[in-house]
Amino acid sequence: MPVEPLPHKEIEDRLAELPGWSLDGDRLTRSYRLGSHFAATAMVVHIAQVQEELGHHSDLTLGYNTVALSVNTHSVGGAVTEKDFELARRVEDLAPGHGAH
Numbered sequence: 001m002p003v004e005p006l007p008h009k010e011i012e013d014r015l016a017e018l019p020g021w022s023l024d025g026d027r028l029t030r031s032y033r034l035g036s037h038f039a040a041t042a043m044v045v046h047i048a049q050v051q052e053e054l055g056h057h058s059d060l061t062l063g064y065n066t067v068a069l070s071v072n073t074h075s076v077g078g079a080v081t082e083k084d085f086e087l088a089r090r091v092e093d094l095a096p097g098h099g100a101h
């Protein structure tokens with residue numbers, strides 16, 4: 001399935017459905033805080049599993065009790081596409097199970 005860069009207005013509309021996510025330049029980003037370093041590490045592994053399933057991968061940063069994601073789509077020159085939003089949605093759905101906020 002070919003993916004296209006999303007128009008800015010559509011990015012804004014889709015971000016309205018994803019509280020906590022924002023556009024930083026040409027990337028979708030969000031940081032989460034967790035209850036411990038181990039909890040944050042487990043969330044990173046879970047996100048990695050989803051990313052492998054989707055064939056789409058964020059820059060994923062593990063802190064002491066934080067997890068940060070930054071993602072765009074390399075194959076269209078580093079623009080935001082529906083693939084980035086699909087990953088963001090999947091991460092939002094798994095975050096509560098890790099106590100992430």
Ligand SMILES: C[C@H](O)[C@H](O)[C@H]1CNC2=NC(N)=NC(=O)C2=N1
Binds near residue numbers: 071072074075
């Ligand atoms: C062949 C493989 O599906 C591609 O290289 C995928 C892998 N993961 C990717 N991740 C991201 N963020 N952007 C891409 O364009 C991308 N392409």
